[in-house]
Amino acid sequence: xxxxxxxxxxxxxxxxxxxxxxxxxxxxxxxxxxxxxxxxxxxxxxxxxxxxxxxxxxxxxxxxxxxxxxxxxxxxxxxxxxxxxxxxxxxxxxxxxxxxxxxxxxxxxxxxxxxxxxxxxxxxxxxxxxxxxxxxxxxxxxxxxxxxxxxxxxxxxxxxxxxxxxxxxxxxxxxxxxxxxxxxxxxxxxxxxxxxxxxxxxxxxxxxxxxxxxxxxxxxxxxxxxxxxxxxxxxxxxxxxxxxxxxxxxxxxxxxxxxxxxxxxxxxxxxxxxxxxxxxxxxxxxxxxxxxxxxxxxxxxxxxxxxxxxxxxxxxxxxxxxxxxxxxxxxxxxxxxxxxxxxxxxxxxxxxxxxxxx
Amino acid sequence: xxxxxxxxxxxxxxxxxxxxxxxxxxxxxxxxxxxxxxxxxxxxxxxxxxxxxxxxxxxxxxxxxxxxxxxxxxxxxxxxxxxxxxxxxxxxxxxxxxxxxxxxxxxxxxxxxxxxxxxxxxxxxxxxxxxxxxxxxxxxxxxxxxxxxxxxxxxxxxxxxxxxxxxxxxxxxxxxxxxxxxxxxxxxxxxxxxxxxxxxxxxxxxxxxxxxxxxxxxxxxxxxxxxxxxxxxxxxxxxxxxxxxxxxxxxxxxxxxxxxxxxxxxxxxxxxxxxxxxxxxxxxxxxxxxxxxxxxxxxxxxxxxxxxxxxxxxxxxxxxxxxxx
Numbered sequence: 001x002x003x004x005x006x007x008x009x010x011x012x013x014x015x016x017x018x019x020x021x022x023x024x025x026x027x028x029x030x031x032x033x034x035x036x037x038x039x040x041x042x043x044x045x046x047x048x049x050x051x052x053x054x055x056x057x058x059x060x061x062x063x064x065x066x067x068x069x070x071x072x073x074x075x076x077x078x079x080x081x082x083x084x085x086x087x088x089x090x091x092x093x094x095x096x097x098x099x100x101x102x103x104x105x106x107x108x109x110x111x112x113x114x115x116x117x118x119x120x121x122x123x124x125x126x127x128x129x130x131x132x133x134x135x136x137x138x139x140x141x142x143x144x145x146x147x148x149x150x151x152x153x154x155x156x157x158x159x160x161x162x163x164x165x166x167x168x169x170x171x172x173x174x175x176x177x178x179x180x181x182x183x184x185x186x187x188x189x190x191x192x193x194x195x196x197x198x199x200x201x202x203x204x205x206x207x208x209x210x211x212x213x214x215x216x217x218x219x220x221x222x223x224x225x226x227x228x229x230x231x232x233x234x235x236x237x238x239x240x241x242x243x244x245x246x247x248x249x250x251x252x253x254x255x256x257x258x259x260x261x262x263x264x265x266x267x268x269x270x271x272x273x274x275x276x277x278x279x280x281x282x283x284x285x286x287x288x289x290x291x292x293x294x295x296x297x298x299x300x301x302x303x304x305x306x307x308x309x310x311x312x313x314x315x316x317x318x319x320x321x322x323x324x325x326x327x328x329x330x331x332x333x334x335x336x337x338x339x340x341x342x343x344x345x346x347x348x349x350x351x352x353x354x355x356x357x358x
Numbered sequence: 359x360x361x362x363x364x365x366x367x368x369x370x371x372x373x374x375x376x377x378x379x380x381x382x383x384x385x386x387x388x389x390x391x392x393x394x395x396x397x398x399x400x401x402x403x404x405x406x407x408x409x410x411x412x413x414x415x416x417x418x419x420x421x422x423x424x425x426x427x428x429x430x431x432x433x434x435x436x437x438x439x440x441x442x443x444x445x446x447x448x449x450x451x452x453x454x455x456x457x458x459x460x461x462x463x464x465x466x467x468x469x470x471x472x473x474x475x476x477x478x479x480x481x482x483x484x485x486x487x488x489x490x491x492x493x494x495x496x497x498x499x500x501x502x503x504x505x506x507x508x509x510x511x512x513x514x515x516x517x518x519x520x521x522x523x524x525x526x527x528x529x530x531x532x533x534x535x536x537x538x539x540x541x542x543x544x545x546x547x548x549x550x551x552x553x554x555x556x557x558x559x560x561x562x563x564x565x566x567x568x569x570x571x572x573x574x575x576x577x578x579x580x581x582x583x584x585x586x587x588x589x590x591x592x593x594x595x596x597x598x599x600x601x602x603x604x605x606x607x608x609x610x611x612x613x614x615x616x617x618x619x620x621x622x623x624x625x626x627x628x629x630x631x632x633x634x635x636x637x638x639x640x641x642x643x644x645x646x647x648x649x650x651x652x653x654x655x656x657x658x659x660x661x662x663x664x665x666x667x668x669x670x671x672x673x674x675x676x677x678x679x680x681x682x683x
Contacts, residue, residue, distance in 0.1 A: 025452025031510045065653065094653050097605065099596060106404040107647045110395040124507035125598035128518055148507075 046322055050314040056086040058305055059108050061118040063145065064096040068278075069297055070119075072358045073143065076298030077117060080305035083327055089113070098122030105129040109136050115308030117301070118152075119144035127151040139311040141304045153311055153318040154338045156304045158295040161193075163344045164248070165200020167293050168273065169210060171347065172244045175270035175290060179212035180243035183235045185256055185273075187223040187249040197248050216242070221252045228255035236265050247273035253292060257283035277348055277356040284353050296346040297358055303329055307340055374619040374671050375631040382638040389645035396645050399525030406527045407518065407595060409640040411436065411588045411604060413533050413633070415611045416618075417540040418581040420632045423615055424544070424557045425574055426624025427475060427482040432585040433607035434493035435467045437600075439589025441497035444506030444599025453510060457590050464586015465579050467493060472578030476571035490608065497601035506599040517594040529591060536584070541629040549573070557624030613660065614639050617667040639663070 058081045062070040074090050081088035091108070093100035098121040106129055108116050116138055120126045123146060130140050130151040140147075143156040172182050184201070186194045198218065205215055216239050221228025228251055235245060236259075245260075247253035253273040260266055261283050271283070275292045283289040306326035307316075316322040318338045325331050332340055348356065390397035415432045422429050439460045446456045467489070474485040519528050544550040555563040556570040563570050593599045618635030620627030639660065646656055 025454035026510045026512070027450050027452045028447050028508065029450055031508060089650070091647075091650075092653070094657075095606070097602065098598060098600070099592075099603070102596065103404075103408055103647070106401075106408075107644075110398065110401050110404070110648055112395075122505055122596070122598050122600065124505065125596040125600075128514070128597060 046317045046319065047314050048316075048323065052084055052309055052315070053114075053313040054085040056081075056084065056114040056309050056312055057089065057112070058086050058115040058117065058308055059089040059091060059111075059113045060301065060304075061101060061104050061108070061116060062090075062092050063101075063119045063121050065090075065092040065094060069358045070144075072356070073297040073301040075301065076296075077301030077305045079298070080302040080327060084305070084309050086114075086305070086309065096121050098125035101126055102129045105133060109133045109138065112136070113138055114312045115139045115141060115305075117141045117143060117304040117308055118147065120147040121145070123148045139308050141308045141311075143300050143304050149337050152338070154307050154334065154340055156300055156307065157339050157341045158297075158300055159343070159345055160341045161196045162200055163341070164274070164293075165197045166204055167344050167347075168197065168246055168248055169201050169204040169213075171272045171291055171293060172246050173210060173213055175272055176213060176243040181214050181216045181239055181241050182244040182246060183216055183239060183242055184218045185228060185231055185235065185245055185247040185249075185252045186218060186220050187252065189220050191223070191249075194248050201246075221247075221249075221255060223249055223251045225251060225255050228252045229259050232256035232259045236260075236263070236269060242269055244270045244272060247271065247275075250274060250276050250279060250294075253289075254279045254283075257288050261286055261288040274345070275348075276358065277353050278358060280348070281353055284348070284350050291347050291349045293345040293347050295342055296356070299329060299342055299346070302327065303332070303340065303342055307332070373674070375628050375634075377670075378617065378619055378631045378638065378667075379634040382634040382641070385638060385645075386641055389641060393645045393648050396648055401644070401648075402525055403520060403527045405640055405644050406530050406533075408644065409636055410529050410533065410595070411592055411607060412610050412614055412640070413636045414536060414584050414588045414591070415581075415607070416614050416632055416636050417536055417629070418577065418584050419611050419615050420618070420620055420627060420629055421540065421544055421553055422482075422574075422577050422581055423612075423620050423622065424553050424624055424627045425570070425577060426557045426560065427574060427577075428486060428612070428622075429468075429471060429482065429578060429581045430486040430608045430612075431467070431471055431489035431493055432581060432588075432611060433604045434490045434497065435464055435582050435585035436589040436592060436604040436607065437602060438467065438493045438497040438500070439464050439586040440593045440599045440603040441501040441601045443590060443593050445500050447509065447599065448506055453513060460590050461583055461586045464589065465583040468579040468582020468585070469575070471582065472575035475578065476575045494601070494605070501599065501601045503601070507597055509594060509597055509599075514594045514597045517591055529595075532587075532591070537629065537633060544629055553577070554625060557621075557626070559625075610639070613664045617663060619667070619671065621671075622668070635667070 060074045060077050062074060078088045091104050101121050105126060109132060116133055120142060127148050130147055134140055140152040141154045141156065142152045146155045176182060184198060186198060204210060205213055217235060219231040219235055221231045232245060232255060236242060245256050247256050253271060253275040257271045260269055260271055266288055271289050272292050274294050280289060280292055303326050310316045310324035311318060316324050316334065318334060320334055320336050322334045323331055334340055395401055419429060442463055443456055443460050471486055471489055474480050475482045516528055520526055521528055544553060552568050552573055555568060556573055560570045592603050614636040615632050616622060617639060618632030620632060642659060643656055
């Protein structure tokens with residue numbers, strides 16, 4: 001018995017090599033052309049005047065449970081689901097793996113939910129299950145991390161590039177009193193997100209209303225705490241008239257705030273940008289930072305519930321240009337590829353920072 | 359004396375096998391009756407797909423554990439097989455070549471384990487914990503953090519599809535065929551008797567003219583081969599080749615095998631019990647999830663089950679012994 005096994009393995013190897021040699025079979029380039037992604041059509045037409053259904057079963061499936069940021073997101077979802085008198089449910093794996101999400105999606109299909117709001121751990125691995133869900137009439141809304149476009153109805157995008165760039169300039173202008181020198185402390189020189197925001201900022205700064213603001217330097221802290229700290233120090237020494245440092249990265253803004261809060265520049269130079277409330281709280285409280293921004297994660301979950309409910313009620317189908325109302329957040333328009341942009345980031349100040357825990 | 363011992367041992371084993379199968383059937387019936395949509399054909403398909411990798415890998419694992427060894431590297435072999443599959447697919451190789459190569463890779467990974475355990479005589483627990491880390495590491499070397507997704511629909515549809523118009527998933531064929539093969543080998547061939555003999559006493563087996571080293575080596579090869587196959591099926595099922603595929607699966611497999619009544623010390627066990635163990639664990643998880651039991655509670659249930667499965671046969675044994683004296 002056992003003496004036959006080596007021959008079997010050898011035969012397998014030979015067979016494999018033979019197959020390679022004759023070059024037949026299905027390859028990536030063969031399928032690239034022929035593999036048409038499965039699409040599930042929305043079917044019915046949108047009726048903007050359809051009433052929002054009550055009792056909708058809306059289930060949230062984040063990347064993983066017990067993550068403070070995610071908890072805030074789904075918390076917002078819960079509020080929205082209660083507002084529209086739906087049934088809220090939260091399920092999810094403890095590990096951020098794609099395979100365990102698939103099991104949960106399958107379970108949600110069995111439970112005949114009306115809407116699944118999911119942050120995909122793997123945009124493709126969840127696809128077959130999500131499409132099964134959609135075939136079963138379930139609306140699929142993604143947030144945080146989009147699934148492949150062919151297997152969801154809408155994607156909640158936390159912020160548009162334009163919105164973030166504009167809001168960064170607006171805060172800088174307010175803090176500088178409309179005139180003076182400002183500097184940017186970014187992540188790495190080739191960070192995609194930061195560079196696109198900085199580009200919008202430069203366009204905004206070129207506008208006449210911002211003509212008195214002067215961008216003197218873009219420094220790069222490489223999203224490294226020590227490097228960002230040293231770069232902040234360098235900026236303040238090189239530009240004695242600097243009024244504001246704008247740091248569109250959570251690492252940079254925290255490091256710059258730490259430097260300024262313990263230096264003689266405290267109170268003279270303002271720090272702003274994109275930061276996490278929990279990291280920034282002490283600098284807001286000690287007066288180093290007057291305001292900074294980030295999208296509000298609770299609003300992401302909130303908006304997802306309304307988008308899913310509007311779709312499930314037939315108000316929208318997920319097509320570009322359709323409009324729907326999202327409770328306290330107001331009216332939204334669906335963009336290209338089913339994307340719904342949350343809107344301008346939320347500003348955090350001493351007055352409201354204690355309402356946020358993430 | 360020894361004949362009597364064998365008889366009681368067989369009887370006890372049969373008892374646990376019957377017990378675990380009975381418990382499994384009971385759980386299935388109760389779940390179908392009380393949990394909404396547990397008994398639907400669609401849920402049956404989901405259940406089989408969720409069980410697939412555990413069921414496959416548990417088959418050779420049973421034989422390995424019966425010989426008194428263990429293979430903890432199976433999930434990492436699965437992951438490496440998946441990563442290589444993605445890498446070769448990206449390199450534009452035909453899938454018909456990739457699949458046999460991945461199986462071959464699995465066999466080679468198993469042979470490496472077998473070499474260390476049998477030829478160098480190292481403890482299998484240490485060796486396979488080492489290769490658990492090594493193979494997973496290699497998987498990340500091959501594919502990094504990226505995922506390969508665009509496998510041909512013909513293959514991915516087969517893995518997630520059902521036979522004709524019936525609700526029976528295609529992959530059930532793979533499970534049944536391999537289960538029959540391993541079951542026959544273990545329970546109806548000289549190889550199977552050698553597996554039990556080596557597990558009961560390696561020295562006695564050697565004196566009886568068996569070659570424990572060679573036997574174990576080929577069992578590791580079989581374990582690797584099946585893990586390679588599980589990697590291929592996993593990749594096709596999720597249409598996603600990733601280096602972290604199947605991480606942690608080895609624990610679920612060992613749990614199912616032990617729950618199925620196989621002794622971790624070797625020499626005892628039966629395949630029907632193991633299959634019941636796999637189904638029991640999977641069905642319980644599926645039913646509890648459908649009843650909205652949280653993931654944490656699920657883990658607690660699995661853990662308690664495992665302890666009970668190890669405890670129950672031992673308790674039964676001590677009760678029997680007390681009665682005899």
